[in-house]
Amino acid sequence: MAAEEDVTREATFGSLPVLRGERVWNFTDFTWVNVGLAIATWAFLVGGSTAALVGFREGLAAMIIGNAIGVAVMLLASVVSSQRYGVEQYTILRSVYGIGGVALLVFTVVLFTEMGWSALLGVMFGRATAQVSNEVFGTHIGPNAIVVTLLALLALAIAWVVLAKGPLTIRWFNRIVAPGLAILTFGMAVLLITETSWSELLNAPPLEPFPDERLNFALAVEFNLGVGLSWWPVMGSLARLTDKPRSGLWPGYIGLFGATLVAQVVGMAAALTLGDSDPTVWMVPLGGQWLGILALVFIGFANLTSLSSIVYSTCLALRQAGGNRLTRIRWEWLTAAFFVLPAVVSFWPNLLYDKFLVFVTWSGAFLAAIAGTVIADYFVLRRQRLQLRGLYEPGKASPYHFSGGFNVAGLVSTGLGAVVYVVLYNPQTLATKPAFDYITASVPAAIVAAVAHLVLTPLLNRRGGGYATGHVPAHRTAKETL
Amino acid sequence: MDVRDPALRAELERRLDILEREEAGDAAHAALGAGDLWALALLVAVLVAVGWVMA
Numbered sequence: 001m002a003a004e005e006d007v008t009r010e011a012t013f014g015s016l017p018v019l020r021g022e023r024v025w026n027f028t029d030f031t032w033v034n035v036g037l038a039i040a041t042w043a044f045l046v047g048g049s050t051a052a053l054v055g056f057r058e059g060l061a062a063m064i065i066g067n068a069i070g071v072a073v074m075l076l077a078s079v080v081s082s083q084r085y086g087v088e089q090y091t092i093l094r095s096v097y098g099i100g101g102v103a104l105l106v107f108t109v110v111l112f113t114e115m116g117w118s119a120l121l122g123v124m125f126g127r128a129t130a131q132v133s134n135e136v137f138g139t140h141i142g143p144n145a146i147v148v149t150l151l152a153l154l155a156l157a158i159a160w161v162v163l164a165k166g167p168l169t170i171r172w173f174n175r176i177v178a179p180g181l182a183i184l185t186f187g188m189a190v191l192l193i194t195e196t197s198w199s200e201l202l203n204a205p206p207l208e209p210f211p212d213e214r215l216n217f218a219l220a221v222e223f224n225l226g227v228g229l230s231w232w233p234v235m236g237s238l239a240r241l242t243d244k245p246r247s248g249l250w251p252g253y254i255g256l257f258g259a260t261l262v263a264q265v266v267g268m269a270a271a272l273t274l275g276d277s278d279p280t281v282w283m284v285p286l287g288g289q290w291l292g293i294l295a296l297v298f299i300g301f302a303n304l305t306s307l308s309s310i311v312y313s314t315c316l317a318l319r320q321a322g323g324n325r326l327t328r329i330r331w332e333w334l335t336a337a338f339f340v341l342p343a344v345v346s347f348w349p350n351l352l353y354d355k356f357l358v359f360v361t362w363s364g365a366f367l368a369a370i371a372g373t374v375i376a377d378y379f380v381l382r383r384q385r386l387q388l389r390g391l392y393e394p395g396k397a398s399p400y401h402f403s404g405g406f407n408v409a410g411l412v413s414t415g416l417g418a419v420v421y422v423v424l425y426n427p428q429t430l431a432t433k434p435a436f437d438y439i440t441a442s443v444p445a446a447i448v449a450a451v452a453h454l455v456l457t458p459l460l461n462r463r464g465g466g467y468a469t470g471h472v473p474a475h476r477t478a479k480e481t482l
Numbered sequence: 483m484d485v486r487d488p489a490l491r492a493e494l495e496r497r498l499d500i501l502e503r504e505e506a507g508d509a510a511h512a513a514l515g516a517g518d519l520w521a522l523a524l525l526v527a528v529l530v531a532v533g534w535v536m537a
Contacts, residue, residue: 057536
Protein backbone atom coordinates (compact mmCIF):
# COMPACT_ATOMS: atom_id res chain seq x y z
CA MET A 1 0.00 0.00 0.00
CA ALA A 2 2.86 2.34 0.81
CA ALA A 3 4.34 1.66 -2.64
CA GLU A 4 1.02 2.46 -4.32
CA GLU A 5 0.86 5.73 -2.38
CA ASP A 6 4.48 6.64 -3.28
CA VAL A 7 3.86 5.91 -6.94
CA THR A 8 0.51 7.72 -7.03
CA ARG A 9 2.13 10.74 -5.41
CA GLU A 10 4.92 10.79 -8.00
CA ALA A 11 2.60 10.06 -10.93
CA THR A 12 0.26 12.87 -10.01
CA PHE A 13 2.27 15.48 -8.15
CA GLY A 14 5.31 14.55 -10.26
CA SER A 15 3.47 16.09 -13.21
CA LEU A 16 3.01 19.42 -11.44
CA PRO A 17 5.54 22.25 -11.82
CA VAL A 18 8.22 22.23 -9.11
CA LEU A 19 8.75 25.24 -6.85
CA ARG A 20 12.00 26.96 -5.85
CA GLY A 21 12.52 24.79 -2.76
CA GLU A 22 12.07 21.58 -4.75
CA ARG A 23 14.82 22.38 -7.24
CA VAL A 24 17.37 20.44 -5.25
CA TRP A 25 20.18 19.96 -7.79
CA ASN A 26 22.83 22.55 -8.56
CA PHE A 27 25.48 22.19 -11.28
CA THR A 28 27.67 19.81 -9.25
CA ASP A 29 24.78 17.65 -7.99
CA PHE A 30 23.35 17.17 -11.46
CA THR A 31 26.79 16.37 -12.86
CA TRP A 32 27.06 13.45 -10.43
CA VAL A 33 23.52 12.31 -11.24
CA ASN A 34 24.45 12.14 -14.91
CA VAL A 35 27.80 10.48 -14.30
CA GLY A 36 25.98 7.80 -12.29
CA LEU A 37 23.45 7.39 -15.07
CA ALA A 38 26.10 7.19 -17.79
CA ILE A 39 28.32 4.52 -16.25
CA ALA A 40 25.87 1.66 -16.67
CA THR A 41 26.38 -1.88 -17.91
CA TRP A 42 24.94 -1.01 -21.33
CA ALA A 43 27.93 1.33 -21.89
CA PHE A 44 30.13 -1.81 -21.97
CA LEU A 45 27.71 -3.38 -24.43
CA VAL A 46 27.93 -0.28 -26.67
CA GLY A 47 31.73 -0.45 -26.53
CA GLY A 48 31.64 -4.14 -27.44
CA SER A 49 29.20 -3.60 -30.30
CA THR A 50 31.30 -0.72 -31.69
CA ALA A 51 34.34 -3.05 -31.62
CA ALA A 52 32.38 -5.49 -33.78
CA LEU A 53 32.49 -2.94 -36.62
CA VAL A 54 35.75 -0.98 -36.28
CA GLY A 55 39.16 -0.99 -34.58
CA PHE A 56 40.17 1.12 -31.58
CA ARG A 57 41.09 4.38 -33.31
CA GLU A 58 38.03 4.44 -35.60
CA GLY A 59 35.83 3.25 -32.73
CA LEU A 60 37.01 6.09 -30.48
CA ALA A 61 36.38 8.56 -33.32
CA ALA A 62 32.89 7.14 -33.93
CA MET A 63 32.07 7.33 -30.22
CA ILE A 64 33.23 10.96 -30.02
CA ILE A 65 31.31 12.06 -33.15
CA GLY A 66 28.15 10.05 -32.41
CA ASN A 67 27.84 10.95 -28.75
CA ALA A 68 28.88 14.60 -29.27
CA ILE A 69 25.99 15.16 -31.71
CA GLY A 70 23.49 12.71 -30.23
CA VAL A 71 23.76 13.93 -26.63
CA ALA A 72 23.64 17.63 -27.64
CA VAL A 73 20.51 17.15 -29.76
CA MET A 74 18.89 15.00 -27.06
CA LEU A 75 19.59 17.60 -24.33
CA LEU A 76 18.17 20.47 -26.40
CA ALA A 77 15.03 18.41 -27.03
CA SER A 78 14.40 17.40 -23.43
CA VAL A 79 16.39 19.14 -20.71
CA VAL A 80 16.13 22.85 -21.63
CA SER A 81 12.35 23.32 -21.54
CA SER A 82 11.81 20.98 -18.57
CA GLN A 83 14.48 22.86 -16.62
CA ARG A 84 13.00 26.29 -17.36
CA TYR A 85 9.41 25.42 -16.46
CA GLY A 86 10.14 22.80 -13.78
CA VAL A 87 7.86 20.34 -15.53
CA GLU A 88 8.55 16.75 -16.63
CA GLN A 89 8.96 16.37 -20.37
CA TYR A 90 5.79 14.45 -21.27
CA THR A 91 3.66 17.33 -19.98
CA ILE A 92 5.88 19.87 -21.81
CA LEU A 93 5.59 17.74 -24.94
CA ARG A 94 1.85 18.59 -25.12
CA SER A 95 2.94 21.91 -26.64
CA VAL A 96 4.56 20.03 -29.53
CA TYR A 97 2.18 17.13 -30.20
CA GLY A 98 -1.01 17.81 -28.18
CA ILE A 99 -2.12 15.58 -25.31
CA GLY A 100 -3.31 12.80 -27.66
CA GLY A 101 -0.12 13.03 -29.72
CA VAL A 102 2.01 12.61 -26.59
CA ALA A 103 0.00 9.52 -25.63
CA LEU A 104 0.52 8.15 -29.15
CA LEU A 105 4.30 8.58 -28.89
CA VAL A 106 4.53 7.29 -25.33
CA PHE A 107 2.49 4.16 -26.14
CA THR A 108 4.52 3.40 -29.28
CA VAL A 109 8.07 4.78 -29.51
CA VAL A 110 8.82 5.22 -25.79
CA LEU A 111 7.07 2.01 -24.69
CA PHE A 112 8.70 -0.26 -27.27
CA THR A 113 12.13 1.36 -26.86
CA GLU A 114 12.06 0.85 -23.11
CA MET A 115 10.63 -2.67 -23.43
CA GLY A 116 13.58 -3.46 -25.70
CA TRP A 117 16.09 -2.12 -23.18
CA SER A 118 14.37 -4.14 -20.44
CA ALA A 119 14.61 -7.37 -22.44
CA LEU A 120 18.26 -6.60 -23.19
CA LEU A 121 19.13 -6.05 -19.52
CA GLY A 122 17.24 -9.22 -18.53
CA VAL A 123 19.24 -11.32 -21.00
CA MET A 124 22.48 -9.67 -19.86
CA PHE A 125 21.60 -10.69 -16.28
CA GLY A 126 20.91 -14.23 -17.58
CA ARG A 127 24.22 -14.47 -19.40
CA ALA A 128 26.21 -12.99 -16.48
CA THR A 129 24.61 -15.46 -14.03
CA ALA A 130 25.17 -18.37 -16.45
CA GLN A 131 28.87 -17.42 -16.65
CA VAL A 132 29.08 -17.47 -12.84
CA SER A 133 27.53 -20.94 -12.84
CA ASN A 134 29.98 -22.12 -15.51
CA GLU A 135 32.93 -20.93 -13.45
CA VAL A 136 31.78 -22.03 -9.98
CA PHE A 137 29.86 -25.24 -10.72
CA GLY A 138 31.62 -26.28 -13.93
CA THR A 139 28.39 -26.15 -15.97
CA HIS A 140 28.46 -25.53 -19.72
CA ILE A 141 25.58 -23.14 -20.25
CA GLY A 142 25.72 -21.52 -23.68
CA PRO A 143 24.85 -17.83 -24.31
CA ASN A 144 21.49 -18.72 -25.90
CA ALA A 145 20.58 -21.73 -23.75
CA ILE A 146 17.13 -22.11 -22.20
CA VAL A 147 18.78 -21.58 -18.79
CA VAL A 148 19.72 -18.04 -19.91
CA THR A 149 16.04 -17.46 -20.78
CA LEU A 150 14.94 -18.77 -17.38
CA LEU A 151 17.47 -16.53 -15.63
CA ALA A 152 16.31 -13.55 -17.73
CA LEU A 153 12.74 -14.30 -16.64
CA LEU A 154 14.00 -14.46 -13.04
CA ALA A 155 15.56 -10.99 -13.52
CA LEU A 156 12.25 -9.61 -14.78
CA ALA A 157 10.43 -11.19 -11.83
CA ILE A 158 12.90 -9.73 -9.29
CA ALA A 159 12.68 -6.31 -10.98
CA TRP A 160 8.88 -6.52 -10.73
CA VAL A 161 9.10 -7.28 -6.99
CA VAL A 162 11.48 -4.33 -6.53
CA LEU A 163 9.12 -2.08 -8.51
CA ALA A 164 6.14 -3.23 -6.47
CA LYS A 165 7.98 -1.97 -3.37
CA GLY A 166 8.04 1.52 -4.88
CA PRO A 167 10.61 4.18 -5.78
CA LEU A 168 12.41 4.24 -2.44
CA THR A 169 13.80 0.71 -2.91
CA ILE A 170 15.08 1.61 -6.39
CA ARG A 171 16.82 4.73 -5.08
CA TRP A 172 18.46 2.68 -2.33
CA PHE A 173 19.79 0.16 -4.90
CA ASN A 174 21.05 2.98 -7.14
CA ARG A 175 23.16 4.36 -4.31
CA ILE A 176 25.14 1.10 -4.28
CA VAL A 177 25.24 0.45 -8.01
CA ALA A 178 26.44 3.83 -9.32
CA PRO A 179 29.72 3.97 -7.33
CA GLY A 180 30.18 0.20 -7.77
CA LEU A 181 30.07 0.49 -11.56
CA ALA A 182 32.52 3.40 -11.45
CA ILE A 183 34.95 1.18 -9.47
CA LEU A 184 34.35 -1.72 -11.91
CA THR A 185 35.08 0.54 -14.92
CA PHE A 186 38.23 1.87 -13.28
CA GLY A 187 39.37 -1.66 -12.36
CA MET A 188 38.80 -2.91 -15.90
CA ALA A 189 40.75 0.07 -17.29
CA VAL A 190 43.69 -0.65 -14.95
CA LEU A 191 43.73 -4.35 -15.89
CA LEU A 192 43.54 -3.55 -19.60
CA ILE A 193 46.37 -1.00 -19.38
CA THR A 194 48.64 -3.35 -17.39
CA GLU A 195 47.92 -6.47 -19.46
CA THR A 196 47.69 -5.03 -22.97
CA SER A 197 50.20 -2.92 -24.88
CA TRP A 198 49.08 0.24 -26.65
CA SER A 199 50.23 -1.05 -30.06
CA GLU A 200 48.39 -4.35 -29.47
CA LEU A 201 45.19 -2.42 -28.83
CA LEU A 202 45.61 -0.12 -31.84
CA ASN A 203 46.33 -3.07 -34.14
CA ALA A 204 43.51 -5.30 -32.87
CA PRO A 205 41.11 -5.98 -35.79
CA PRO A 206 37.37 -5.37 -35.49
CA LEU A 207 35.42 -8.47 -34.46
CA GLU A 208 32.73 -8.85 -37.15
CA PRO A 209 33.16 -6.06 -39.73
CA PHE A 210 31.41 -5.73 -43.09
CA PRO A 211 33.68 -5.75 -46.17
CA ASP A 212 33.22 -1.98 -46.75
CA GLU A 213 35.43 -0.05 -44.28
CA ARG A 214 33.70 3.28 -44.90
CA LEU A 215 30.31 1.68 -44.17
CA ASN A 216 31.66 0.15 -40.95
CA PHE A 217 32.73 3.57 -39.70
CA ALA A 218 29.44 5.20 -40.76
CA LEU A 219 27.48 2.45 -38.99
CA ALA A 220 29.59 2.89 -35.84
CA VAL A 221 28.91 6.66 -35.87
CA GLU A 222 25.18 6.09 -36.45
CA PHE A 223 25.07 3.51 -33.67
CA ASN A 224 26.67 5.94 -31.21
CA LEU A 225 24.33 8.72 -32.36
CA GLY A 226 21.46 6.40 -31.46
CA VAL A 227 23.03 5.73 -28.07
CA GLY A 228 23.28 9.49 -27.37
CA LEU A 229 19.66 10.02 -28.41
CA SER A 230 18.46 7.07 -26.35
CA TRP A 231 18.69 9.13 -23.13
CA TRP A 232 15.77 11.28 -24.31
CA PRO A 233 12.89 9.42 -22.57
CA VAL A 234 14.28 10.05 -19.06
CA MET A 235 16.25 13.32 -19.09
CA GLY A 236 13.52 15.97 -18.93
CA SER A 237 12.03 14.52 -15.77
CA LEU A 238 15.39 14.78 -14.03
CA ALA A 239 16.33 18.25 -15.29
CA ARG A 240 13.20 19.90 -13.85
CA LEU A 241 14.87 19.60 -10.43
CA THR A 242 17.90 21.76 -11.37
CA ASP A 243 18.30 25.34 -10.17
CA LYS A 244 19.48 27.18 -13.33
CA PRO A 245 19.49 26.67 -17.12
CA ARG A 246 23.23 25.99 -17.06
CA SER A 247 22.80 23.44 -14.26
CA GLY A 248 20.56 21.44 -16.58
CA LEU A 249 22.43 21.60 -19.87
CA TRP A 250 26.14 21.33 -19.11
CA PRO A 251 26.09 18.59 -16.42
CA GLY A 252 24.00 16.58 -18.88
CA TYR A 253 26.71 16.96 -21.48
CA ILE A 254 29.58 16.31 -19.04
CA GLY A 255 27.94 13.13 -17.71
CA LEU A 256 26.29 11.66 -20.77
CA PHE A 257 29.10 12.54 -23.19
CA GLY A 258 32.18 12.46 -20.96
CA ALA A 259 31.45 9.63 -18.54
CA THR A 260 29.71 7.50 -21.16
CA LEU A 261 32.71 7.84 -23.43
CA VAL A 262 35.05 6.56 -20.69
CA ALA A 263 32.89 3.48 -19.99
CA GLN A 264 32.36 2.78 -23.69
CA VAL A 265 36.08 3.05 -24.48
CA VAL A 266 36.91 0.62 -21.66
CA GLY A 267 34.26 -1.75 -23.06
CA MET A 268 35.63 -1.41 -26.58
CA ALA A 269 39.21 -2.03 -25.43
CA ALA A 270 38.11 -5.15 -23.52
CA ALA A 271 36.18 -6.45 -26.54
CA LEU A 272 39.09 -5.90 -28.94
CA THR A 273 41.61 -7.42 -26.51
CA LEU A 274 39.51 -10.48 -25.63
CA GLY A 275 37.89 -10.94 -29.06
CA ASP A 276 34.26 -10.94 -27.88
CA SER A 277 31.68 -8.15 -27.87
CA ASP A 278 29.71 -9.60 -24.91
CA PRO A 279 30.68 -7.93 -21.58
CA THR A 280 29.64 -11.04 -19.62
CA VAL A 281 32.44 -12.98 -21.36
CA TRP A 282 35.21 -10.50 -20.42
CA MET A 283 35.18 -10.53 -16.65
CA VAL A 284 36.78 -13.90 -15.83
CA PRO A 285 39.59 -13.70 -18.45
CA LEU A 286 40.25 -10.11 -17.37
CA GLY A 287 40.06 -10.34 -13.59
CA GLY A 288 40.79 -14.01 -12.93
CA GLN A 289 38.27 -16.51 -11.61
CA TRP A 290 37.17 -15.01 -8.28
CA LEU A 291 37.46 -11.33 -9.17
CA GLY A 292 35.69 -12.12 -12.44
CA ILE A 293 32.87 -13.93 -10.66
CA LEU A 294 32.51 -11.01 -8.25
CA ALA A 295 32.31 -8.61 -11.20
CA LEU A 296 29.69 -10.81 -12.92
CA VAL A 297 27.56 -10.99 -9.79
CA PHE A 298 27.77 -7.21 -9.52
CA ILE A 299 26.84 -6.79 -13.22
CA GLY A 300 23.80 -8.97 -12.63
CA PHE A 301 22.80 -6.82 -9.64
CA ALA A 302 23.46 -3.58 -11.55
CA ASN A 303 21.25 -4.80 -14.40
CA LEU A 304 18.40 -5.49 -11.99
CA THR A 305 18.69 -1.92 -10.71
CA SER A 306 18.82 -0.41 -14.23
CA LEU A 307 15.88 -2.61 -15.23
CA SER A 308 13.79 -1.41 -12.29
CA SER A 309 14.70 2.24 -12.93
CA ILE A 310 13.80 2.04 -16.64
CA VAL A 311 10.46 0.32 -16.02
CA TYR A 312 9.64 2.69 -13.16
CA SER A 313 10.15 5.87 -15.23
CA THR A 314 8.36 4.36 -18.26
CA CYS A 315 5.33 3.20 -16.27
CA LEU A 316 5.12 6.63 -14.63
CA ALA A 317 5.13 8.19 -18.13
CA LEU A 318 2.42 5.71 -19.18
CA ARG A 319 0.28 6.72 -16.22
CA GLN A 320 0.82 10.42 -16.89
CA ALA A 321 0.07 10.09 -20.61
CA GLY A 322 -2.69 7.51 -20.26
CA GLY A 323 -5.17 9.68 -18.36
CA ASN A 324 -7.76 8.42 -15.90
CA ARG A 325 -7.99 4.86 -17.25
CA LEU A 326 -4.38 4.01 -16.45
CA THR A 327 -4.51 5.83 -13.11
CA ARG A 328 -7.18 3.36 -12.02
CA ILE A 329 -5.01 0.32 -12.80
CA ARG A 330 -3.06 -0.87 -9.76
CA TRP A 331 0.68 -0.15 -9.98
CA GLU A 332 1.57 -3.86 -9.62
CA TRP A 333 -0.65 -4.81 -12.57
CA LEU A 334 0.61 -2.00 -14.77
CA THR A 335 4.25 -2.93 -14.20
CA ALA A 336 3.45 -6.63 -14.63
CA ALA A 337 1.81 -5.88 -18.00
CA PHE A 338 4.93 -3.97 -19.06
CA PHE A 339 7.07 -7.08 -18.51
CA VAL A 340 5.01 -9.35 -20.79
CA LEU A 341 6.75 -8.43 -24.05
CA PRO A 342 10.31 -8.42 -22.57
CA ALA A 343 9.50 -11.88 -21.10
CA VAL A 344 8.48 -13.18 -24.54
CA VAL A 345 11.60 -11.69 -26.14
CA SER A 346 13.74 -13.44 -23.49
CA PHE A 347 12.95 -16.76 -25.18
CA TRP A 348 15.19 -15.59 -28.03
CA PRO A 349 18.21 -14.29 -26.05
CA ASN A 350 20.15 -13.33 -29.17
CA LEU A 351 17.25 -11.41 -30.76
CA LEU A 352 18.11 -8.04 -29.20
CA TYR A 353 21.41 -8.80 -27.47
CA ASP A 354 23.27 -9.93 -30.58
CA LYS A 355 21.36 -7.43 -32.73
CA PHE A 356 21.97 -4.52 -30.38
CA LEU A 357 22.99 -2.25 -33.27
CA VAL A 358 19.71 -2.92 -35.08
CA PHE A 359 17.67 -2.20 -31.95
CA VAL A 360 19.51 1.02 -31.06
CA THR A 361 19.36 2.39 -34.61
CA TRP A 362 15.62 1.61 -34.95
CA SER A 363 14.87 3.57 -31.79
CA GLY A 364 17.31 6.27 -32.99
CA ALA A 365 15.26 6.67 -36.19
CA PHE A 366 12.25 7.85 -34.20
CA LEU A 367 14.11 9.66 -31.41
CA ALA A 368 16.11 11.75 -33.93
CA ALA A 369 12.90 12.79 -35.69
CA ILE A 370 11.19 13.59 -32.36
CA ALA A 371 14.22 15.64 -31.24
CA GLY A 372 14.25 17.64 -34.50
CA THR A 373 10.54 18.42 -34.18
CA VAL A 374 10.81 19.42 -30.50
CA ILE A 375 13.85 21.68 -31.08
CA ALA A 376 12.15 23.49 -34.00
CA ASP A 377 9.00 23.95 -31.94
CA TYR A 378 10.55 25.13 -28.67
CA PHE A 379 13.52 27.19 -29.87
CA VAL A 380 12.35 28.58 -33.23
CA LEU A 381 8.54 28.75 -33.20
CA ARG A 382 8.04 29.47 -29.50
CA ARG A 383 11.34 31.23 -28.74
CA GLN A 384 11.60 29.23 -25.50
CA ARG A 385 8.23 30.51 -24.22
CA LEU A 386 5.34 28.29 -23.16
CA GLN A 387 2.08 29.05 -21.37
CA LEU A 388 2.64 26.96 -18.27
CA ARG A 389 -0.98 27.16 -17.14
CA GLY A 390 -2.09 26.13 -20.63
CA LEU A 391 -0.15 22.86 -20.40
CA TYR A 392 -2.57 21.73 -17.67
CA GLU A 393 -5.90 23.01 -19.01
CA PRO A 394 -8.27 20.23 -20.05
CA GLY A 395 -9.57 19.81 -23.62
CA LYS A 396 -10.26 22.89 -25.71
CA ALA A 397 -9.47 25.20 -22.80
CA SER A 398 -5.79 24.44 -23.44
CA PRO A 399 -3.98 26.41 -26.14
CA TYR A 400 -2.18 23.13 -26.85
CA HIS A 401 -5.34 21.19 -27.67
CA PHE A 402 -4.71 21.51 -31.45
CA SER A 403 -7.11 19.26 -33.44
CA GLY A 404 -8.83 16.91 -31.01
CA GLY A 405 -5.67 16.72 -28.89
CA PHE A 406 -3.33 15.97 -31.80
CA ASN A 407 -0.90 18.40 -33.44
CA VAL A 408 -0.93 17.05 -36.98
CA ALA A 409 1.99 19.28 -37.99
CA GLY A 410 4.22 17.84 -35.24
CA LEU A 411 3.25 14.23 -35.85
CA VAL A 412 3.61 14.44 -39.65
CA SER A 413 7.00 16.16 -39.29
CA THR A 414 8.24 13.44 -36.95
CA GLY A 415 6.93 10.78 -39.34
CA LEU A 416 8.73 12.43 -42.28
CA GLY A 417 11.99 12.55 -40.32
CA ALA A 418 11.72 8.84 -39.50
CA VAL A 419 11.01 8.02 -43.17
CA VAL A 420 14.12 9.95 -44.24
CA TYR A 421 16.15 7.96 -41.71
CA VAL A 422 14.93 4.62 -43.07
CA VAL A 423 15.48 5.73 -46.68
CA LEU A 424 19.12 6.64 -45.90
CA TYR A 425 19.73 3.65 -43.65
CA ASN A 426 17.32 0.80 -43.10
CA PRO A 427 18.21 -0.68 -39.68
CA GLN A 428 16.47 -3.95 -40.55
CA THR A 429 18.12 -4.75 -43.88
CA LEU A 430 21.23 -2.59 -43.23
CA ALA A 431 20.71 -1.18 -46.76
CA THR A 432 22.20 2.30 -47.08
CA LYS A 433 22.27 5.14 -49.60
CA PRO A 434 25.74 6.51 -50.55
CA ALA A 435 25.03 9.77 -48.67
CA PHE A 436 24.72 7.83 -45.39
CA ASP A 437 28.51 7.34 -45.30
CA TYR A 438 28.98 11.12 -45.02
CA ILE A 439 25.91 12.62 -43.37
CA THR A 440 24.58 9.67 -41.23
CA ALA A 441 20.82 9.05 -40.99
CA SER A 442 19.99 10.64 -37.60
CA VAL A 443 21.25 14.13 -38.51
CA PRO A 444 19.22 14.42 -41.75
CA ALA A 445 16.20 12.85 -39.99
CA ALA A 446 16.33 15.51 -37.26
CA ILE A 447 16.86 18.33 -39.80
CA VAL A 448 14.02 17.17 -42.09
CA ALA A 449 11.65 16.81 -39.12
CA ALA A 450 12.60 20.32 -37.90
CA VAL A 451 12.20 21.97 -41.32
CA ALA A 452 8.91 20.14 -41.97
CA HIS A 453 7.58 21.34 -38.59
CA LEU A 454 8.57 24.93 -39.37
CA VAL A 455 6.80 24.73 -42.75
CA LEU A 456 3.71 22.80 -41.66
CA THR A 457 2.97 24.71 -38.44
CA PRO A 458 1.97 28.03 -40.07
CA LEU A 459 -0.11 26.08 -42.60
CA LEU A 460 -1.94 23.80 -40.16
CA ASN A 461 -1.97 25.85 -36.93
CA ARG A 462 -2.87 29.36 -38.06
CA ARG A 463 -4.82 30.14 -34.91
CA GLY A 464 -4.37 27.20 -32.56
CA GLY A 465 -1.40 25.80 -30.76
CA GLY A 466 -0.56 28.88 -28.68
CA TYR A 467 2.13 29.96 -31.12
CA ALA A 468 1.28 33.64 -30.60
CA THR A 469 2.76 33.52 -27.07
CA GLY A 470 6.15 34.47 -28.44
CA HIS A 471 4.79 37.89 -29.41
CA VAL A 472 3.33 39.04 -26.08
CA PRO A 473 4.55 42.46 -24.90
CA ALA A 474 7.61 42.35 -22.65
CA HIS A 475 5.79 43.58 -19.51
CA ARG A 476 3.36 40.64 -19.78
CA THR A 477 5.95 38.03 -20.58
CA ALA A 478 6.78 36.79 -17.07
CA LYS A 479 3.18 36.28 -16.07
CA GLU A 480 2.02 34.75 -19.34
CA THR A 481 4.94 32.40 -19.65
CA LEU A 482 4.55 31.23 -16.10
CA MET B 483 -2.95 13.30 -14.25
CA ASP B 484 -6.57 14.34 -13.76
CA VAL B 485 -6.64 18.13 -13.58
CA ARG B 486 -10.35 18.00 -12.70
CA ASP B 487 -9.58 16.24 -9.41
CA PRO B 488 -10.36 19.01 -6.86
CA ALA B 489 -7.37 18.30 -4.60
CA LEU B 490 -4.95 18.14 -7.49
CA ARG B 491 -6.43 21.22 -9.14
CA ALA B 492 -6.05 23.14 -5.87
CA GLU B 493 -2.41 22.09 -5.61
CA LEU B 494 -1.80 23.04 -9.25
CA GLU B 495 -3.37 26.46 -8.72
CA ARG B 496 -1.33 27.00 -5.55
CA ARG B 497 1.87 26.23 -7.45
CA LEU B 498 0.98 28.36 -10.46
CA ASP B 499 0.14 31.29 -8.16
CA ILE B 500 3.47 31.00 -6.35
CA LEU B 501 5.32 30.76 -9.65
CA GLU B 502 3.57 33.85 -11.00
CA ARG B 503 3.83 35.97 -7.84
CA GLU B 504 7.10 34.96 -6.21
CA GLU B 505 9.26 33.17 -8.73
CA ALA B 506 8.65 35.05 -12.00
CA GLY B 507 12.10 36.64 -11.90
CA ASP B 508 14.03 33.63 -10.60
CA ALA B 509 17.20 32.60 -12.39
CA ALA B 510 15.73 29.10 -12.61
CA HIS B 511 13.10 30.32 -15.07
CA ALA B 512 15.46 32.15 -17.40
CA ALA B 513 15.68 31.06 -21.01
CA LEU B 514 18.86 29.26 -22.00
CA GLY B 515 21.16 32.04 -23.20
CA ALA B 516 22.33 32.40 -26.79
CA GLY B 517 25.91 32.19 -25.46
CA ASP B 518 25.28 28.69 -24.09
CA LEU B 519 23.67 27.58 -27.34
CA TRP B 520 26.60 28.87 -29.39
CA ALA B 521 29.10 27.34 -26.95
CA LEU B 522 27.35 23.97 -27.28
CA ALA B 523 27.32 24.23 -31.08
CA LEU B 524 31.02 25.14 -31.07
CA LEU B 525 31.89 22.28 -28.70
CA VAL B 526 30.00 19.78 -30.86
CA ALA B 527 31.73 21.12 -34.00
CA VAL B 528 35.18 20.81 -32.37
CA LEU B 529 34.47 17.27 -31.12
CA VAL B 530 33.18 16.18 -34.55
CA ALA B 531 36.32 17.66 -36.16
CA VAL B 532 38.54 15.83 -33.63
CA GLY B 533 36.73 12.56 -34.37
CA TRP B 534 36.92 13.11 -38.11
CA VAL B 535 40.68 13.77 -37.99
CA MET B 536 41.21 10.76 -35.71
CA ALA B 537 39.33 8.45 -38.08
